[in-house]
Amino acid sequence: MFIARTVCREEETPIPQPGRNEVQIRVQSVGICGSDVHYFVHGKIGRFVVNAPMILGHESSGVVSALGDGVTSLKVGDRVAIEPGVPCRMCSFCKGGRYNLCPDIVFCATPPVDGSLRRFYCHAADFCYKLPDHVTLDEGALLEPLAVGVYACRRGGVQLGSNVLVLGSGPIGLLSLLSAKAMGAAQIIVTDLDQGRLDMALNLGAHHALRVDTRDPEEMARRVEEALGCKPDVSVECSGAAPSVQTGIYATKSGGALVLVGRGPYSMDLPIVNAAVREVDIRGVFRYANCYPLALEMIASGKVDAKPLITHHFPLEKTLDAFETSRTGAGGAIKVMIHCDQ
Ligand code: NAD
Ligand code: 572
Ligand code: ZN
Secondary structure (H helix, E strand, O other): OOOOOOOOOOOOOOOOOOOOOEEEEEEEEEEOOHHHHHHHHHOEEOOEEOOOOOOOOOEEEEEEEEEOOOOOOOOOOOEEEEOOEEOOOOOHHHHOOOHHHOOOOEEOOOOOOOOOOOOEEEEEHHHEEEOOOOOOHHHHHHHHHHHHHHHHHHHHOOOOOOEEEEEOOOHHHHHHHHHHHHOOOOEEEEEEOOHHHHHHHHHOOOOEEEEOOOOOHHHHHHHHHHHHOOOOOEEEEOOOOHHHHHHHHHHOOOOOEEEEOOOOOOOOOOOHHHHHHOOOEEEEOOOOOOOHHHHHHHHHOOOOOOHHHEEEEEEHHHHHHHHHHHHHOHHHOOEEEEEOOO
């Protein structure tokens, strides 16, 4: 039997020194992700079990404070966003450009790998992205979940004129919405159980918002079609709830795509024949690859304003309060940001 015995503690550790091709970063902003909260509360996600003390945090930005041997792309003082997964660079997935599928990827705050919720952290220089002066460190941290949204839209083939359904309006659904808008979607409709999250989606530019008040996925799909005036070309599932995935299948236009971002039960009952006979492609999403540059460009150009997602700020010393706020959603919390250098 697994018994979660989670404790949170502040610990003094030696300041890490950068290895070859690494930079040392004075960490500034760290967003709390649902997975951080899940590891904290439950001590595991699927087969990834926290068996030893682990530093959380993978949505981070900071200022370069030292260079390891061989680093020429960055200098001390550069403000950077940190892409948290560093792959092996050698396997067929890495060489084929799908490095998110690298079996040897080292990803921050996925056990047993420590994350970046700390004052100093060392990372591969080529997975750090220099921020232009007008892009804030908070926005730098938001590039991580935005990269998930960008990748989800790419996997779904969102393009100019697409009609898009986003199921679930948490941070990932909202950033998928913003990505789809930036990629030229014509109409975007969102769903959620929570009216506060739907209101946020409407403020961010969703054209329609549907509150899920029935467990009948075919009824939800009918409401989506009625609101849009057609079935969506692309559906991006960002809740992981089985009824929502079912809605995604029924709602998507024949020949369209349903992208599975949300993580729910390992196995679920789905109307798979409905998808098959209407050639609705069901596509998985595992984090992202090659999406930081576009996510940064979207922010730097002003095409995407993700700042309204940040609802709460805490200093590092108040990390426990920050996690509690994120866990409970108190005060309408969406993205909670921790500041490590205040
Ligand atoms: P979140 O829990 O904040 O948001 C999920 C939202 O879905 C909530 O607002 C909730 O009210 C809503 N929801 C729940 N049941 C619903 C239903 N039946 N219909 C519609 N909406 C419903 O989580 P998040 O941080 O936005 O992440 C979303 C999901 O994406 C999580 O499952 C997370 O694990 C997953 N995720 C996956 C990847 C990946 O690589 N595939 C990356 C990041 C996050
Ligand atoms: O930002 C990366 C990220 N990935 C998430 C969730 C939250 N944030 N994923 C869902 C969980 N999986 S996993 O494979 N795993 C625990 C490693 O089940 C990774 C992607
Ligand atoms: Zn995450």
